[in-house]
Amino acid sequence: MRRPAPAAPAPAHAPPPPPPAPSLLALLLALVPLVLLVAAQADGGKDYTGWRVLRAQPASAEQLRHVEVxxxxxxxxxxxxxxxWRPATDVLVRGDVADAAMRFLGARGIAANVHVADVGAEIRRERSADAQRRGPRPQDVLRSYLRYDEMNEFMDxxxxxxxxxxxxxxFGRSYEGRDMKVMQISSGGGGQRPVILIDAGIHAREWIAPAMALYIIQQLVENPSNADLIANVDWHVIPLLNPDGYEYSHTTDRMWRKTRSVTDVPECFGADPNRxxxxxxxxxxxxxxxCKETYAGHEPFSEAESEALAMYGLGLRGRLRLYVAIHSYGGVFIHPWGYSHQKPSDYPKLVALGQEVAGAIRRAGIPRFDVGNCFEMLGELAAGGSDDWMKGVAGANFSYTLEMPVPSFTTPAVHIERYVVPTFEGFRAMGRFVSGVFGCC
Ligand SMILES: [Zn+2]
Structure with missing residues (x-):
């Protein structure tokens, strides 16, 4: 299939980022004994013992520049x-440099605190809670983080x-050869009804996102009190868009984000499928x-996972009314564009539905849930995301990225319900909106 061209040609390469500041690094390393930690656990996985998440609140452009450095x-x-980056800047820092990093921030008057004291301990807590709460059925989506095979069993x-x-x-096959699956929920209409397309797990470590998608599927299919949501709208839900990365985040590196494809650098794998x-x-x-987390790939759609989703969305052209990419974390609802400060022509409509959704989630018990574009919500522009594609090329009327309202990437399974159930009220609001405006047949 020929790829549709964007509205304007994109340059082949963006300018390289400014070089890091060696003087700062020298300073930090001089402050602490350099301990080369062996970054592997007994089970072969990457060990985050002692790593901390520092939360900084830069209050001026000058302070932000220091944090960037x-x-x-x-x-x-x-x-x-x-x-x-926003609303606060969260940085995962190796244990042996964390104190020096805090001193560096403090010396520049930048408010900062330790948000997670020991990420390794959090990961172990997440795992043990998951194992303990795992119910008799693997399909217990509110009690545990399902693995790839279990998600497929759940849908089957x-x-x-x-x-x-x-x-x-x-609808596709991942780089490592895993089938990529979508659950199509329809109560009739002969394929004429408007479609809400939802995906999750494009970023591997964001485990709460697939959990959210599975709960949506379960609620729409199994709970008769949600029959109104599927009466005149079809829902297509992809619970796991990056299965290779997700499985890797379970077996080897909990903080893995990208796909697992080979790159030009032998020891570095994967591209950011959402770039x-x-x-x-x-x-x-x-x-x-x-080697970086936001590597865009060597060409557009170098990643099988991104391309498969794009083509699936394109196949829904004309019926695709709403698209939502579920990510974590932060509790924000982001509308296009991500690639530019420009506002889409229907910006007021995107914001209005966004506010309705955020309001529903807040009323369901999540104290803070905000709406804005990528720059307003995350503090940076980002091109090549799925939400921009679905609006700009596949013609979705409404397109969003939803960051789950969890405090960190590691959310013990015991807390899945606390976040997923109230956030479903946002999806209910979306369903009612699409049904009211576009519902048919
Ligand atoms: Zn993400």
């Missing part, structure tokens, strides 16, 4: 990972029990370094 310099040494089981409502379809869509690809907010 810190993130870049430590990141270049593999000693830190930027988790998000629903299809068996509700054949008139639920159909599992394979890989062929709509203003690479113009801003990406890295060209295959």
């Amino acid at each position: 810190l993130v870049r310099a430590l990141g270049a040494e593999g000693a830190s990972q930027l988790w998000r 089981d629903l299809q068996r029990r509700f054949p008139h409502l639920a159909t599992v379809a394979t 890989n869509f062929d709509f203003y690809w690479g113009v801003v907010g990406v890295s060209w370094d295959p």
Whole structure:
């Protein structure tokens, strides 16, 4: 299939990022004994014992610049990972440099605190709670983080029990050869009804996102009190868009984000599939370094997972009314564009539905849930995301990225219900909106 071209040509390459500041790194390393931690656990997985998440609140452009320098310099040494810029800046920092990083921030008057004291301990808590709460059925989506095979079992089981409502379809194959599946929920209409397309798990470590998607599927198919939501709208839900990365985050590196494809650098794997869509690809907010978290890939749709979703969305053109990509974390609802400060022509409509959704989630018990574009919500532009593609190319009327309202990437399974159930009220609001405006047949 010929790829549709974006509205304007994207440059082949963005300018390289400014070089890291070696002086700062030297300072940090001089402050602490350099301990080269062996980054592997007994089970072969990456060990985050002692790593901390520092939360900084830069209050001026000057302070923000200092934080950027810190993130870049430590990141270049593999000693830190930027988790998000806004509303607060969360940085995962290796234990042996965490105190020095806090002193660096303090010396510049930047408010900062330790948000997670020991990420390794959090991961172990997440795992043990998951194992303890795992119910008799693997399909217990509110009690545990399902693995790839279990998600497929869960969907197959629903299809068996509700054949008139639920159909599992394979729409692509991941880099490592896993089937990519979508649950199509329809109560009739002969394929004429408007479609709400939802996906989750494009970023591997965001485990709460697939949990949310599975709960949506379960509620729409199994709970008769939600019959109004599927009366004149079809829902297509992809619970796991990046199965290779997700499985890797379970077996080897809990903080893995990207796909698992090979790159030009032998020891670095994967691209950021949410920077890989062929709509203003690479113009801003990406890295060209295959070792980095936001590596855009060597060409648009280099990643099988992104391309499969894009083509699936394109196949729904004309029926695709609403698209939502579920991510974590932060409790925000983001509308296009991500590639630019420009506002889409129907910006007021996107904001209005966004506010309705955020209001429903807040009323359900999540104290804070905000709406805005990528820059307003995350503090940076990012091109090549799925939400921009679905609106800009596949013609979705409404397109969003939803960041689950959890405090961190590690959310013990015991807390899945606390976040997923109230957030479902946002999806209910979306369903009612699409049904009211576009519902048919
Ligand atoms: Zn994400």
